[in-house]
Amino acid sequence: MLVTAGPTREPLDPVRFLTNRSSGKMGYELAHAFSGAGHTVLLVSGPTAIDVPDGVDFLPVETAAEMHAAVEHHIGRMDVAVFAAAVADYTPAMVAPEKIKKTGERITLELVRTPDILGSARESFGFAGTLVGFAAETENLEANARDKLRRKGCDLVIANDVSKPGIGFDSDHNQVLLVFPEHTEALPLATKHDLAHQLVQAIFETHAVKRC
Ligand code: C5P
Numbered sequence: 001m002l003v004t005a006g007p008t009r010e011p012l013d014p015v016r017f018l019t020n021r022s023s024g025k026m027g028y029e030l031a032h033a034f035s036g037a038g039h040t041v042l043l044v045s046g047p048t049a050i051d052v053p054d055g056v057d058f059l060p061v062e063t064a065a066e067m068h069a070a071v072e073h074h075i076g077r078m079d080v081a082v083f084a085a086a087v088a089d090y091t092p093a094m095v096a097p098e099k100i101k102k103t104g105e106r107i108t109l110e111l112v113r114t115p116d117i118l119g120s121a122r123e124s125f126g127f128a129g130t131l132v133g134f135a136a137e138t139e140n141l142e143a144n145a146r147d148k149l150r151r152k153g154c155d156l157v158i159a160n161d162v163s164k165p166g167i168g169f170d171s172d173h174n175q176v177l178l179v180f181p182e183h184t185e186a187l188p189l190a191t192k193h194d195l196a197h198q199l200v201q202a203i204f205e206t207h208a209v210k211r212c
Pocket of ligand 1 (some may be wrong): 004064083084085086087088089114115116117118119132133134135136148
């Protein structure tokens with residue numbers, strides 16, 4: 001099993017970076033639950049404050065480009081890949097070699113797109129296993145998640161509404177929709193720990209059906 005987790009960190013200069021509010025909790029709970037179910041797990045993670053679960057192989061990365069390279073290198077030997085990382089969509093076009101000085105009243109940052117790791121899994125990396133993505137949306141949750149499922153060739157997209165207070169980003173709780181190619185299932189609000197066990201179950205069922 002491959003699990004990506006956490007935020008990425010996109011450097012601006014030697015002391016500054018762009019990042020997001022992802023805590024990494026959902027991905028780490030998933031890695032823990034997969035490992036507890038007896039599977040070999042590689043956790044590719046951006047920087048978080050969480051301890052690596054026992055029995056999980058760990059590959060720390062910082063940037064979206066590093067996460068892309070790590071996934072490209074390892075995905076070929078995986079049966080299941082779950083992309084729970086909150087990967088930055090843009091990265092600074094240039095990393096200043098020295099600390100950026102306080103000069104004018106305004107500065108402009110130029111950002112360029114990062115590689116779409118989930119979107120690379122099928123076409124670029126040739127991954128034929130069970131592919132699971134996450135979708136964090138603030139509107140049209142199910143429709144946006146279903147669109148992502150089709151565009152990226154996923155078997156399942158786990159969608160959560162990040163506009164709702166108390167769930168999702170940096171929270172211990174989450175409430176998700178499971179969006180499959182043929183149907184959608186809503187799971188009740190739960191701790192990320194309990195939810196991880198339900199998600200692992202759903203992912204295994206999906207994997208078993210796919211192998212038939
Ligand atoms: O398009 P969006 O960023 O909402 O897609 C979220 C899903 O895509 C998550 O599974 C996330 O881990 C993955 N993703 C990725 N590489 C990116 C952006 C998102 O793997 N550059």
